[in-house]
Amino acid sequence: MPELDALKLLGAGLAGGLGMLGPGIGIGLIGSSALQAIGRNPEAAPQILTNMILALALAEALGIYALIVAVILAMVA
Numbered sequence: 001m002p003e004l005d006a007l008k009l010l011g012a013g014l015a016g017g018l019g020m021l022g023p024g025i026g027i028g029l030i031g032s033s034a035l036q037a038i039g040r041n042p043e044a045a046p047q048i049l050t051n052m053i054l055a056l057a058l059a060e061a062l063g064i065y066a067l068i069v070a071v072i073l074a075m076v077a
Contacts, residue, residue: 012074023043026059 034052038045 016070023063
């Protein structure tokens with residue numbers, strides 16, 4: 001049964017890795033867009049930063065969910 005354990009860990013790694021890929025790209029795009037918006041309109045910086053932090057938290061939550069799923073997959077017998 002070592003093959004099944006290896007496949008289980010491979011599945012957990014893929015779930016975690018691919019699950020973190022989307023939020024990582026999203027966080028980068030959010031930060032880039034916010035900086036460009038602040039560069040164009042510095043007076044709106046507080047409102048832009050507030051919305052950016054909210055969007056970052058939502059994107060990061062998806063990565064945390066993927067991590068939890070990967071840990072659960074790794075621990076299930």
